[in-house]
Amino acid sequence: MAQTVAHKGNHAADHDHGHHDPNDLKVVGFWFFLISDVILFSVLFSTFIVLRNNTAGGPDGKELFELPGVIWETFILLTSSFTSGLATLAMNRGKKSQLIGWLVVTAILGAAFVGLEVNEFVKMVNEGAGFSRSAFLSSFFTLVGTHGLHVSVGLCWMIGLMIQLGRRGITETTKGKVTLISLYWHFLDVIWIFLLTIVYLMGVM
Amino acid sequence: MLDSIKDFASWFFVTGDPLIYGADVSIVLATIAIFAVLTYFKKWGWLWRNWLTTVDHKKIGIMYILAALLMLFRGGVDAIMMRTQIALPGIKFLEPEHYNQVFTTHGTIMILFMAMPLMFGLFNIIIPLQIGARDVAYPFLNSVSFWLFFVGAMLFNLSFVIGGSPDAGWTSYPPLSELMHNPGVGENFYIWGIQISGIGSLATGINFIVTLIKMRAPGMTLMKMPMFSWSVFATCIIIILAFPILTVTLALLFLDRFAGGHFFTLDMGGNPMMYINLFWMWGHPEVYIVVLPAFGIYSEVVATFSRKSIFGYKSMVFAMLVISIVSFFTWLHHFFTMGSGADINAFFAITTMIIAIPTGVKIFNWLFTMYRGRIRFELPMMWTIAFIPCFVVGGMTGVMLAVAPADFQFHNSYFLIAHFHQVLIGGVVFGYFAGLYYWWPKMFGFKLNHKLGVWAFWFWNIGFYVCFMPQYSLGLMGMTRRISEYTWDTGWAPLNFISTIGALMMGIGFLFQVAQILYSTFKHKKVGNDPWDGRTLEWTTASPAPEYNFAITPHVHAVDDWWATKERRAKGIADDPLPPIEPIHMPKNSIIPPIMGLAWFVAGFGFVFDWWWFYIPGMLGVAICMIARSFSYDTDYYIPVDEVKRTEEAIRGSV
Ligand code: HEM
Ligand SMILES: [Cu+2]
Numbered sequence: 074m075a076q077t078v079a080h081k082g083n084h085a086a087d088h089d090h091g092h093h094d095p096n097d098l099k100v101v102g103f104w105f106f107l108i109s110d111v112i113l114f115s116v117l118f119s120t121f122i123v124l125r126n127n128t129a130g131g132p133d134g135k136e137l138f139e140l141p142g143v144i145w146e147t148f149i150l151l152t153s154s155f156t157s158g159l160a161t162l163a164m165n166r167g168k169k170s171q172l173i174g175w176l177v178v179t180a181i182l183g184a185a186f187v188g189l190e191v192n193e194f195v196k197m198v199n200e201g202a203g204f205s206r207s208a209f210l211s212s213f214f215t216l217v218g219t220h221g222l223h224v225s226v227g228l229c230w231m232i233g234l235m236i237q238l239g240r241r242g243i244t245e246t247t248k249g250k251v252t253l254i255s256l257y258w259h260f261l262d263v264i265w266i267f268l269l270t271i272v273y274l275m276g277v278m
Numbered sequence: 279m280l281d282s283i284k285d286f287a288s289w290f291f292v293t294g295d296p297l298i299y300g301a302d303v304s305i306v307l308a309t310i311a312i313f314a315v316l317t318y319f320k321k322w323g324w325l326w327r328n329w330l331t332t333v334d335h336k337k338i339g340i341m342y343i344l345a346a347l348l349m350l351f352r353g354g355v356d357a358i359m360m361r362t363q364i365a366l367p368g369i370k371f372l373e374p375e376h377y378n379q380v381f382t383t384h385g386t387i388m389i390l391f392m393a394m395p396l397m398f399g400l401f402n403i404i405i406p407l408q409i410g411a412r413d414v415a416y417p418f419l420n421s422v423s424f425w426l427f428f429v430g431a432m433l434f435n436l437s438f439v440i441g442g443s444p445d446a447g448w449t450s451y452p453p454l455s456e457l458m459h460n461p462g463v464g465e466n467f468y469i470w471g472i473q474i475s476g477i478g479s480l481a482t483g484i485n486f487i488v489t490l491i492k493m494r495a496p497g498m499t500l501m502k503m504p505m506f507s508w509s510v511f512a513t514c515i516i517i518i519l520a521f522p523i524l525t526v527t528l529a530l531l532f533l534d535r536f537a538g539g540h541f542f543t544l545d546m547g548g549n550p551m552m553y554i555n556l557f558w559m560w561g562h563p564e565v566y567i568v569v570l571p572a573f574g575i576y577s578e579v580v581a582t583f584s585r586k587s588i589f590g591y592k593s594m595v596f597a598m599l600v601i602s603i604v605s606f607f608t609w610l611h612h613f614f615t616m617g618s619g620a621d622i623n624a625f626f627a628i629t630t631m632i633i634a635i636p637t638g639v640k641i642f643n644w645l646f647t648m649y650r651g652r653i654r655f656e657l658p659m660m661w662t663i664a665f666i667p668c669f670v671v672g673g674m675t676g677v678m679l680a681v682a683p684a685d686f687q688f689h690n691s692y693f694l695i696a697h698f699h700q701v702l703i704g705g706v707v708f709g710y711f712a713g714l715y716y717w718w719p720k721m722f723g724f725k726l727n728h729k730l731g732v733w734a735f736w737f738w739n740i741g742f743y744v745c746f747m748p749q750y751s752l753g754l755m756g757m758t759r760r761i762s763e764y765t766w767d768t769g770w771a772p773l774n775f776i777s778t779i780g781a782l783m784m785g786i787g788f789l790f791q792v793a794q795i796l797y798s799t800f801k802h803k804k805v806g807n808d809p810w811d812g813r814t815l816e817w818t819t820a821s822p823a824p825e826y827n828f829a830i831t832p833h834v835h836a837v838d839d840w841w842a843t844k845e846r847r848a849k850g851i852a853d854d855p856l857p858p859i860e861p862i863h864m865p866k867n868s869i870i871p872p873i874m875g876l877a878w879f880v881a882g883f884g885f886v887f888d889w890w891w892f893y894i895p896g897m898l899g900v901a902i903c904m905i906a907r908s909f910s911y912d913t914d915y916y917i918p919v920d921e922v923k924r925t926e927e928a929i930r931g932s933v
Contacts, residue, residue, distance in 0.1 A: 098415050098492055105484045105518055112522040120530065120541060120552060127547025129540070205538035208547030215533060215541075229901075233908055246911065 096249035103253050107260050110223075114264055117219055118271060121212040125276070129207035134276025137202055139193070143273045146189050147265065150224075153182035154262040157255045164251050169243050172251070173235055179258070180231045183224055190221045213272065220268055223261055230254055292442050295376065302439055331867040333417035334825055338424050339402030340721060343714070345428060346396035349387050350788070352435065356384035358785055360762075361745075365778035367766050377762035378445035379464070383438070385448030390472055391431040393568045393702070396710045398427070398482055400571065401510055403721055404713075405486060407816035407823060408504050410495025410832040415488040417865040418907070423478035423485065425875030430475025433882045437467035441886065444468035447760065449557055450531070452542035452550040457535045463886050469532045470882035476524055483517030486510055495815070497834035501595070504814040504837075505581070505588055509574025512598040513567050516605060520563035527556040536888065551616060558609035566605040569701070570598055572709025573640060576662045579712050580644050582812050583659035584651025587838050590643040597636035604633045614685045623682040630680035634673060641666060656810065657731045661712035664739050668704030672697060675750065690760075693753025696746045703742060711738075719809045723821045724802035730794035737787030745780025748773035813841035820929040826862045826917060829926050859923060861916040868913070874903035 125134070160175035194214065197203070204214045231254060238247050292298050316322050329337060360380055363372040372380060402420070406413055414420050437443045444464035446455040455465050490511050494503065503511070531553065533539035540546040542553040581588045588594060610618060610626035644666065653659065675697040679688050688694055719725050757770050764770055808817040818840050819828055833854065836842040843853065877899025884892025 093415075093492055098488060101492060102415060102484055102488045105487060109480055109484070109518050109522045112519055113526055116523050116526040116556065120526075120556075123549060123552055124541070124547060127540075127549070129545075129547040204533075205540065206546070208540040208543075208549065211533065211539040211541055211548075215530065215539070230908075233905060237909065241911075250908075 096245065096252070099249055100252060100256075103256060107256065110260070114216075114219070114267075117212075117216040118267065121216045121272065124208040124212040127208040129209075131207040131210065132200070132202045133209065134213075134272070137197055137200070138273050138277050140273065140277060142189060142193055143269065146186055147269055149182050149186045149189070150262055150265050153179045153186070154259055156182065157258045161251065161255050164243055164248060167243060169238065172243065173238055176231055176235050176238075176251075180228055180235075183228050183231070183258075187221055187225055187228070190217070194218075217268060217272065220261065220264055223264075227254065227257055227261065230257075290440060292439055298439060305439065327867065330872050331421075331869050333413075333421045333865045333867055333871075335402045335406050335414050335417065335420060336721070336823060336825075338420055339399045339404075341424060342395045342399030342402060342427070345431065346392050346394075346399060349392040349395070349431060353384050353388040353392050354785060354788055356380045356387070358781055360384065361778040361781040363762055364764070365775050366771050367764050367768075372762060374762045375445065378447075378760070379443035381760055382444050382447050382450075382468070383434075386434065386444075386468065386472070387431075388702070389448065389564070389568070390475060391427075391434065393706055393710070394475075394479060395427055395431070396714075397513075397568055397571050398423075398479070400575070400710065400713050400717065401482070401486055404717055404816055405489060405507060405510055406493070407720070407819060407827055408507050408814050409490065409493060409498060410815045410828060410834065411489065411493040412827050412831075412862065413865060414485050415493055416485050418868055418871070418913070419481050420485055421868065421871035422874060423482045425871045426478030426481070426878060427475040429875045429879040429882070430471045430473070430478070433474065433879060433886070434467055434471025436883075437464055437471075441467065449554075449561070451557070452531065452534070452548075452553050453544050455531065456543055456550075458543070465535065466532070466886040469528045469535075470885055473525065473528050473532075474878050474882050476521055476528070479517060480521040480525070483514045483521065487514035487518065490514070495832050495834050498839075501592070502834055502837050502839070505577035505591075505594060506571070506574035508595050509570045509577070509598055512602040513570045515599075515602045516563045516567050516570070519606065520560045520567065523556060524560040524564075527553060527560065530556075532885070536885070554613055554616065555609070558612045559606070562609040562612065563605045565701070566601055568706045569709070570601065572665075572706050572713075573598065575709045575713040575716065576644060576665060577640075577647075578814070579658040579662045579716055580647045581838070582716075582810055583654045583656060583662075584648050585811070586647055586651045587813070587841070588643065589646035589649075590639075591837060593639055594643055597639045600636045601633060604629060604636075608633060611680055611682075611685070614682045615689050627680050627682040631677055634677055637673060641670065656715075657726070657728065657735065658712040658716035658810075660732075660735050661708045661715065664735070665704055665708040665712070668700060668708065668742070672700030672704050676701065688753060690758055691753035692749040692757045692759060695759050696749035696753060699746050699749075703746075716810065717816070719805045720816055720821050720823070723804055724798060725805060725809060727794050727798045727802075730790055730797060734787045734790035734794060737783050737790060741780045741783025741785075741787055743780070744783060745777050748777045748780075752777070808840075813838040815840055818843075824925050824929065826864060826922065829859055829862075829922050830856055859919050859926075861918055862922060863914060863916055865914050866912070868907075870903050870907050870910075874900055877903060 156175050157179045160172050160179060163171035163175055197210075202210055204211055234247070234250055234254060237250070241247055291302075316325060329341065332338065359372060360377065363369055363377055402414070405411075441463040444450065444455075444467055446460060446465060446468075450465060450468055453459055455468075490503070490507060530539065530541040534541050534543055534548070540548040542548050542550045544550065577588050577594060608626055608630045610622065611630045614623050614626070644662075655663075675693070679685055679694065679697060715726060715731065752770055752773050755768075755770060755773075757764070757768070757774075805821055807820055809821065810817070815832055815834070816823075818832060832839070847853070877896050879896070881893045881896025881900065884890065884894070884896055
């Protein structure tokens with residue numbers, strides 16, 4: 074805690090007993106948030122599994138899913154997870170411009186992922202396989218869309234963070250924020266692996 | 279033009295019922311009165327600075343409790359309206375449609391907008407004090423949670439005069455709650471009222487579990503935590519695991535209604551039974567969410583007023599943690615009759631009976647704590663003693679309901695109504711009352727009047743049995759829930775009439791409590807730090823506690839640490855020397871949470887009416903608030919040592 078120089082100097086009395094390391098607190102809380110997010114996704118997964126054969130005479134996964142696009146999405150998202158790891162490494166070495174650089178790369182990859190997903194959705198809707206066509210499709214769009222929404226929120230967050238890093242540099246506070254977003258980003262990666270397996274691979278099988 | 283405005287108004291505002299016009303008038307008058315009083319006494323700034331923007335957990339707790347008591351009033355009026363309608367056959371007081379709305383709002387309000395906030399209020403006021411902390415882990419988030427609860431509750435209550443109330447029951451099962459059968463906006467109010475406050479509840483769960491894990495005073499290991507803190511710990515586990523299920527379930531129902539989804543519809547492959555499963559996967563844990571803190575309160579009260587440490591500390595902790603896990607494996611007992619098959623019903627019947635075991639352990643622990651204790655019959659202890667037989671009977675009828683084949687008879691009858699009111703009132707409400715009486719001096723610096731409290735106690739307790747015992751029989755006589763009419767030849771009239779008398783008695787009990795609070799506010803004696811001769815850390819600091827709670831962070835050596843200190847002092851052993859006072863790190867007030875609450879309200883209102891010009895600005899407002907928070911770095915400050923010293927001296931001088 075003693076290295077909190079840049080944090081507006083209001084840590085003058087850091088030897089205070091009642092005072093807890095704010096980053097440590099935030100990380101613990103964020104883990105609990107991620108646990109609740111796991112539950113959120115599990116519920117969406119279960120509704121998808123219950124409803125996936127209820128196509129109401131409409132198209133099913135086999136007809137709709139195009140694996141090449143999905144493989145690209147997977148590849149891009151996994152790479153972005155890797156680059157976010159590189160960003161954390163740069164942060165730990167105190168290299169501000171490298172850190173921002175890797176975050177920019179991560180964000181671009183994330184945006185590409187979202188773009189591909191939106192493209193896939195639009196195609197499906199144009200083929201007449203929209204959200205309201207069947208219970209299967211409602212649950213598909215909701216599950217995959219919720220993940221996509223998470224990625225998009227992460228993008229906005231990342232942009233905000235880059236601005237803060239640019240203004241303030243690597244401080245104890247901004248470090249904490251980068252740690253959280255990289256946790257979040259890896260988490261979305263793991264969720265995507267489950268999506269890939271349960272929705273797409275099992276869907277075309 | 280004029281006609282279209284008229285059309286809109288008669289659709290937008292609920293019209294036609296004199297009861298509702300009465301409510302309209304009283305709402306408008308009350309609002310004007312509040313504005314007038316605040317303006318006349320120039321209290322707007324005070325309200326804004328000291329309350330609305332506060333991040334102090336003690337003040338947030340008081341706001342929660344005030345709102346919850348208001349909601350108890352609204353839910354209680356609903357209850358009495360229903361009991362009036364079914365007191366005898368042929369009473370034309372509520373139309374059937376109106377009756378549907380009233381039981382829906384009653385159930386939803388009592389559980390989500392009365393029990394939950396009352397519970398969060400007590401968490402807020404006591405947990406940091408009890409573990410020797412200066413605040414919760416995330417004071418800003420705490421304020422956000424409060425505002426989400428508050429606007430959620432307001433949105434839900436608005437449905438009464440604008441748009442129309444929901445009427446598909448507090449469970450809102452589809453297909454009845456789907457657009458096809460429920461085209462009005464009432465269900466949307468239900469969805470968004472709960473959704474917004476539910477996000478706040480999840481955040482509170484995370485906030486308090488981190489507080490309990492990370493902010494305990496030095497020396498307080500987990501197994502030295504007071505019982506109420508443990509109960510909150512177990513509750514937070516359930517909140518974190520259960521509330522996301524509710525969030526998703528409501529979101530899916532909303533997507534069905536708003537965007538033409540087919541999750542729970544009857545056509546296009548939807549599956550309404552899935553909603554029922556999901557709802558109770560949250561719903562059953564939810565009842566343990568509200569009852570575990572009550573168990574924690576009973577444990578504190580029993581120990582204090584028997585002057586003994588709690589019997590079987592470890593088994594108490596173990597029982598609560600077991601309950602927090604097993605509560606996730608009983609949900610199907612709410613619909614044994616749905617036809618899941620004998621094996622599945624048997625599984626859930628057994629899990630339900632298993633969960634009664636740790637609960638029984640706790641009952642015995644309380645009894646053993648009282649055994650040979652020197653019991654003082656103060657109000658908190660009276661409510662605790664009243665709770666035990668009430669909860670035992672409620673628990674036993676619960677085990678009867680858990681017998682799956684028998685449930686085909688009991689299901690959705692008044693037997694069930696009597697059962698769950700017995701555990702919800704006898705367990706939850708009695709517990710929170712005990713907690714309010716117990717910690718009231720810590721909140722406000724004075725005790726509530728004993729005499730009026732005793733009157734309230736007897737009216738509530740006698741009223742309770744008069745109201746709900748007949749309902750067990752009514753259930754066995756075939757009276758089902760959610761009906762507003764019956765005929766004389768059913769033979770239900772006498773028992774229903776008695777039941778209504780009981781409900782009125784509880785209403786009188788509530789009025790006594792209102793009188794008690796008002797009377798005691800104006801006429802009381804100030805009390806010191808420790809008015810009940812308590813055992814835990816909250817009784818070591820001033821009543822009410824200063825904003826920083828403890829001038830010097832306590833060091834904990836034992837369970838019931840304050841009691842141990844008092845015993846040491848009695849033996850003439852001096853306290854450890856105190857370290858010097860240091861500057862205290864505190865969070866700054868923030869205007870973001872109330873603004874964010876307002877933005878959520880606007881968004882929720884827009885979603886209810888499907889008005890994008892409301893929900894888009896609303897959601898943008900929410901996003902802007904979050905960004906503004908992320909970009910604000912100047913969020914805390916230090917209280918200098920001499921100011922702490924001055925405050926401490928003023929406190930000591932005033933007692
Ligand atoms: C103060 C005394 C109370 C009285 C007299 C009372 C009375 C009633 C009545 C008459 C009903 C409707 C039964 C029906 O027609 O189906 C009802 C339903 C219900 N009550 Fe209460 N109640 C009281 C307190 C509470 C409390 C404290 C809670 C929860 C903490 C609660 C939760 C519920 C719920 C969840 C329902 C079911 C609503 C539904 O069917 O959707 N009640 N109550
Ligand atoms: Cu249950």
